[in-house]
Amino acid sequence: MIDNTYDAIVIGSGISGGWAAKELTEKGLKTLMLERGRNIEHVKDYDTANKRVWEFPHRGRLTTDMKLSHPVQKRDYPYNEFSPNLWVNDLDCPYTEVKRFDWYRGFHVGGRSLMWGRQSYRWSDFDFEANSKDGIAVDWPIRYADIAPWYDHVERFIGVNGSKEGLPQLPDGEFLPPMEMNCVEKDVAARIKAHYGGKRTMIMGRSANLTQPHNGRATCQYRNLCSRGCPFGAYFSTQSSTLPAAVKTGNLTLRPFSIVNQILYDKNTKRASGVLVIDAETMQTIEYRAKVVFVCASALASAFILLNSAEESGIGNSSGQLGHNLMDHHFRCGASAKVEGYEDRYYFGRRPNGIYIPRYRNLFGEKRDYLRGFGYQGGASREGWSREVAELNIGGAFKDALCEPGQWSIGLGGFGEMLPYFENRVFIDNSKKDKWGQSVLAIDCEIKENELSMRKDMKNDAAEMLEAAGHKNVSIHDNGSFPGMAIHEMGTARMGKDPKTSVLNRWNQMHDAPNVFVTDGACMTSASCENPSLTYMALTARAVDHAVSELKKGNL
Numbered sequence: 001m002i003d004n005t006y007d008a009i010v011i012g013s014g015i016s017g018g019w020a021a022k023e024l025t026e027k028g029l030k031t032l033m034l035e036r037g038r039n040i041e042h043v044k045d046y047d048t049a050n051k052r053v054w055e056f057p058h059r060g061r062l063t064t065d066m067k068l069s070h071p072v073q074k075r076d077y078p079y080n081e082f083s084p085n086l087w088v089n090d091l092d093c094p095y096t097e098v099k100r101f102d103w104y105r106g107f108h109v110g111g112r113s114l115m116w117g118r119q120s121y122r123w124s125d126f127d128f129e130a131n132s133k134d135g136i137a138v139d140w141p142i143r144y145a146d147i148a149p150w151y152d153h154v155e156r157f158i159g160v161n162g163s164k165e166g167l168p169q170l171p172d173g174e175f176l177p178p179m180e181m182n183c184v185e186k187d188v189a190a191r192i193k194a195h196y197g198g199k200r201t202m203i204m205g206r207s208a209n210l211t212q213p214h215n216g217r218a219t220c221q222y223r224n225l226c227s228r229g230c231p232f233g234a235y236f237s238t239q240s241s242t243l244p245a246a247v248k249t250g251n252l253t254l255r256p257f258s259i260v261n262q263i264l265y266d267k268n269t270k271r272a273s274g275v276l277v278i279d280a281e282t283m284q285t286i287e288y289r290a291k292v293v294f295v296c297a298s299a300l301a302s303a304f305i306l307l308n309s310a311e312e313s314g315i316g317n318s319s320g321q322l323g324h325n326l327m328d329h330h331f332r333c334g335a336s337a338k339v340e341g342y343e344d345r346y347y348f349g350r351r352p353n354g355i356y357i358p359r360y361r362n363l364f365g366e367k368r369d370y371l372r373g374f375g376y377q378g379g380a381s382r383e384g385w386s387r388e389v390a391e392l393n394i395g396g397a398f399k400d401a402l403c404e405p406g407q408w409s410i411g412l413g414g415f416g417e418m419l420p421y422f423e424n425r426v427f428i429d430n431s432k433k434d435k436w437g438q439s440v441l442a443i444d445c446e447i448k449e450n451e452l453s454m455r456k457d458m459k460n461d462a463a464e465m466l467e468a469a470g471h472k473n474v475s476i477h478d479n480g481s482f483p484g485m486a487i488h489e490m491g492t493a494r495m496g497k498d499p500k501t502s503v504l505n506r507w508n509q510m511h512d513a514p515n516v517f518v519t520d521g522a523c524m525t526s527a528s529c530e531n532p533s534l535t536y537m538a539l540t541a542r543a544v545d546h547a548v549s550e551l552k553k554g555n556l
Contacts, residue, residue, distance in 0.1 A: 006032040006253070007551075009275055009290040011260045011305065014111025016520040016536045017296035018238030018246075019154070023544035024294070025251035029551075032288055033246075034258040036280060036297075037107025040114070042239035046229030048082055056081050075102050076485060078115060083228045086115055092435040098444035102484035103300060109256055110238040111298065112487070115227050118208040118235050118352070119377065120160045121530035122151050122171040126363060131526050134371050137325060137420040138496040140525045141506035144171065150538035157245075158236040158537070159214040161353075162206035170358040170530070177211045178204045182347040184339050184380035184408055185355050191469040192357075200360050200465065205377065207353040208236035208534075217241070222349030235352070257281050259436060263293060265310040265513060271556070272315070272516045278436050292515045292547050292556055296540070299326075299521035303426050303492035304441045306503075306518070316493070316510040322503050323427055325420040325494050326445045327527040329486040331413060332479040333455050335462035337471035339380060339408035346382065346405060354379035357412065357465075359529050361457060370453040374416035374529045376462060382408050410466065414458030417529040418483070419450055420491055445483045455481075488532055490524035508543040515556040517543045 007029035010020045017033060024031045039045075053059055060081045062074055073079035073087045088105040095103060106112055125144045132139040148171070155174040162175040181189065181204055189202035209220040217233035217240055226235055233240035246252040257280040264273045264287065274289035295302045303323055309315035314322045354377050360366075361373035383406025429442040459476040466474045496502020499511035508523050510516040519540040521532060550556045 004274075004287060005289040006030050007290060008032070008292045008294065009034065009288055010294045010296060011275065012111060012295070012297035012301070012520065013109045013238055013243075013254070014296065014298060014520075015113045015116065015238070015533050016540045017111070017294070018113060018242035019537050019540040020294040020296050020519060020544055021246040021252055022242040023541050024548070025246040025249040027544065027548045028251065029292075029548065030251050030253075031246070032253045032255060032290065034260055034275070034277060034288075035107075035109045035111075035254070035256045036259040037109070037256060039109045039254070039256040040229070040239065042233070042244070043231045046231050049225060049228045049231050072103060076104065078104060078227065078487075083115070086227075094432060094434060095440050096429040096432060096442035098442055099446050100482045101443040101445050102482055103443070103489075104484065104487050105298070105301075109243075109254065113237040114229055114239065116533060117531070118226065119356075119531040120155075120162075120206050120208045120534040121356075122173055123147075123528050123530055123535055124169050124171050126169050126359075127526065127528040127530070130372060130528075131420075136371065136526070137422075138494065138498070138501050138525060141495050141497045141502075146506070147535070147538050147542060150542040151534065153541055154534065154537040157215065158208050158241055159210045159217070160206055160208050160534070161211040163204055165201065165203055167201065167358055169360075169363055173206070175206070176214065179207070179209070179211060179351055179353050180204070181355060182380055183345045184342055184410055188380070188410060188466075188469040189355070192465055195468040200357060202355050202357050205353045205356045209352055210234045215241070220352065222351055224350035224352040226352050259438075260297065260305055261285070261438060262305060262309040263295070263315050263513075263516065265315050270513065272513050278438070280436065283436065291551060292517070294540075294544070294547075295516065295518040295522070296520045299489040299492055299524075300426060300441060300443070302518060302520055302522040304428065306493060306522075307426075307428050308439070316503050316512040316516065318512050319499060319501055319503060321422075321494060321501065323492050324422045324425045325491040326424040326426060326443070326483070327418045327420055327490040327524065328445075328483045329488045329527065329529065330416045330418055330447050330451050330455065330481040330483075331486050332481045333416075333458045333477065334376065334378065334411065334413040335459055335466055335474055335476045336409060336411035337466045337474040339410055339471055342408050368454075368457065370450045371419065372417040372450075372454070372529065374414045374454060374458050376412040376414050378410065378412040380408060380410035382406055410471070412462040412465065414455075414462065415486065415529055415531075416451060416454045416458055417527050418447060420494070420526055421448060424483075424491075426492060443484075447481065447483065488521070488527070490521040490527050490532060493518045493522040494525045495523050496525060507546040508539055509546070514550075515547075517547055519543050
């Protein structure tokens with residue numbers, strides 16, 4: 001008879017799930033990691049990683065069939081012919097958009113750790129104290145000092161390149177050598193610093209790409225093909241980093257094609273007893289049992305599982321907050337400029353990283369007519385051969401033009417914080433079913449006046465900085481931003497101090513079911529304006545440490 005009992009179950013194999021599996025197995029727990037999609041083996045299954053553009057039939061563009069089967073995924077650039085199998089088929093896995101929400105998903109081992117943008121920033125107490133100071137939502141139950149050692153722990157293992165800047169709003173970390181700005185970026189950074197007296201700072205982005213060999217992984221090759229999977233292991237992913245560590249312990253069982261339908265709850269013990277799984281290939285249902293369950297399926301998928309478990313209102317929902325307070329970042333807003341005077345200069349390779357301007361609004365006594373703030377990502381580059389239009393040139397002159405780099409340009413794109421609004425929520429829509437007969441998630445979310453007011457500064461400040469750097473013909477843009485577009489879904493099972501107003505405690509532990517831990521984006525109490533993935537990893541490692549300690553004490 002097959003024994004389906006483990007010490008721990010991890011739901012999801014992405015950024016958070018991989019870290020949960022690593023930490024649990026290294027602490028000696030027999031751990032089952034469940035992934036609803038297929039397995040992807042490191043290196044072997046990155047089947048487009050070394051292909052040239054001309055080896056793709058449509059040069060990366062979407063076909064009509066791809067658009068028909070991926071009506072949501074096609075809305076933005078990540079879904080293309082270069083790595084189509086990493087994105088979910090929307091017809092198999094529909095959801096209900098009460099208001100437009102772009103939900104970009106990938107069902108496979110590694111999840112979006114294979115496709116993420118790798119920007120890795122620590123949050124500061126400006127972020128963890130913001131709700132309390134602004135009287136918004138609920139206070140975070142932790143502060144920077146609580147998570148700082150776990151940021152250290154994560155950065156030392158995954159490898160984050162960056163420079164130490166001493167900025168209170170963007171704490172320094174355990175960095176590998178930073179990538180280098182190109183000549184235009186260096187000049188713009190110096191001019192911004194001088195013009196604003198250091199109150200605004202342009203730094204090199206901090207990314208989880210290796211700039212030197214690290215933990216058996218190779219250095220970044222500057223190909224900028226990260227979204228296809230990296231055969232060099234040069235950026236952090238579950239496959240390159242946490243999964244090998246977990247496998248090495250001998251304590252991990254990985255089961256792909258396993259859709260977790262619900263967490264099983266024992267009313268007598270007020271504990272989770274395990275999970276109910278639908279085999280994605282056979283449609284059979286299987287129960288797995290464990291002492292502790294880590295929910296790491298990604299914010300919205302985790303919300304579905306929790307809402308679909310236990311009582312009608314979902315497991316751990318005595319507060320009534322489960323499914324609420326959904327957030328994302330808002331972006332696609334900023335400025336750009338053409339740059340003159342560097343025609344004899346170029347740069348090395350295709351750097352998979354850009355510049356970063358940390359938040360400066362509503363800090364250090366400065367107040368705006370909106371709450372919170374934004375940062376900028378972007379960079380400078382030169383136009384390539386595709387700028388040339390064949391019909392406007394001919395013969396040798398045309399060929400020569402294709403061999404010369406074009407004009408320099410620079411762009412700054414803002415990433416703004418979205419407040420946690422109770423009415424931005426998800427719930428289960430029983431009127432619609434997915435391929436496996438499950439009800440689907442409905443999403444009712446929008447940006448509001450605070451974010452719209454912020455966007456005015458996001459574009460105007462960008463233009464002001466480029467003009468201060470001496471550039472002409474600066475243009476601003478606001479292409480609109482719907483929730484989900486930034487692929488930074490947060491909230492739905494927030495952390496807090498009071499069980500009456502939050503789903504999780506300071507250890508990411510369910511108030512109502514203390515052997516259930518939620519450590520992906522669902523746990524977030526506010527959104528900051530910095531990319532959140534590094535914080536998920538640190539919170540996960542911290543939560544595992546607490547869970548194992550509580551298990552040893554017999555408290556779970």
